[in-house]
Amino acid sequence: MKITDVEAIYLRLPEIQQRTDSSQDALLVKVSTDAGITGWGEVDGCPAVARAVIEAGYSHTQVNGLRAILLGEDPLATARLWNKMYASTLYYGRSGAAIQAMAGVDIALWDIKGKALGKPVVELLGGALRDRMRVYSSNMFQFSVEDTVARARQAIDTGHTGVKFGWEPFGRDEAMDLRYVEAIRRAIGDDNDFMLDVGLAWDAKTTIRRARLFEPYRLFWIEEPLHPDDYAGYGKVSRSCLQHIAAGEQECTVVGFERLIDEGGIDIVQIDLTRCGFTQAMRIAAYAQRRGRKVCNHNFTTDINTAASLHFLCAIENALVMEYCVEPSEISQRLAKQPVTIRDGYAHLPEGPGLGVEPNDEVIAKYLVR
Ligand code: MG
Helix, strand or coil, X not given: CCEEEEEEEEEECCCCCCCCCHHHEEEEEEEEECCCCEEEEEECCCHHHHHHHHHCCCCECCECCHHHHHCCCCCCCHHHHHHHHHHCCCCCCCCCHHHHHHHHHHHHHHHHHHHHHCCEHHHHCCCCCCCEEEEEEEEECCCCHHHHHHHHHHHHXXXXXXXXXXXXXXXXXXXXXXXXXXXXXXXXXXXXXXXXXXXXXXXXXXXXXXXXXXXXXXXXXXXXXXXXXXXXXHHHHHHHCCCCEEECCCCCCXXXXXXXXXXXXXXXXXXXXXXXXXXXXXXXXXXXXXXXXXXXXXCCCXXXXXXXXXXXXXXXXXXXXXXXXXXXXXXXXXXXXXXXXXXXXXXXXCCCCECCCCECHHHHHHHECC
């Protein structure tokens, strides 16, 4: 079997809000083969840049586009092709946009491998340790406490046992932050988990102070309080408070995660499959396990990410809980022909070969950016 095409498909809502909400657009990757098998992947990065990384032509041995690198290759050779893409993008790659684009391709290659062998991706990753993952409802903070509380209640009413709120307007004012945290805990009751995503708003000492202030509200974790470059700050926080700290969505390399774990001392390692790919995610999860850390996914995009996250988390021993984005974007909510089943607070592994989800042509046609 040979790769015959690698396409980047850019979807975007007609109205984009000025928010840290990546469910508003999507970059799908479609890899075609001469056997008629098609694989799908996704990139949660800058869609236009990821598309350029895929479509770029040959410049020299260390500067090439992913499509040009992959044409004619055997799609089953996932690790070899990861290394080939890495080596052939070295001058402009190594981290960030190029690696994220490679992640989208990597997911599509694993989808092809599963379809070719008639097995779900989880089986190729070593076999399913479980067939479902507990999810938490992942939400943006709303711009009033009342609207945020309504979201929290809706999460519990729809069967979720964990709820996360993140990003603006949270993190800018201590009294306001306390109002949000108190109100959410009251709304979800004592028996459900409450994850707080600070969205990079604090420095290390503010984080330590807030973690103490919020102790009565029993946060499941505090996520990304600091700028992702501040590994030393994460280390200071981890040594100074008992609160579990989660981070990782800004990282897309094994090296970056090793630094966050060892220098930053974080407790919960959040891996976005659409920024790392299966090939790297399995290496990062194994490293995290050796260091005694739990692993979660990061997912604020479509059901391709949801399905990829689910196969990954069901294949690793140190999986903790799964992020499930509930933002109302039609790209996020309606892309899959058969969405991943979320029932009673769990995501259930799709049964078909590969990822087990296929995009809906109508949704692609409606939101396609040409
Ligand atoms: Mg986050």
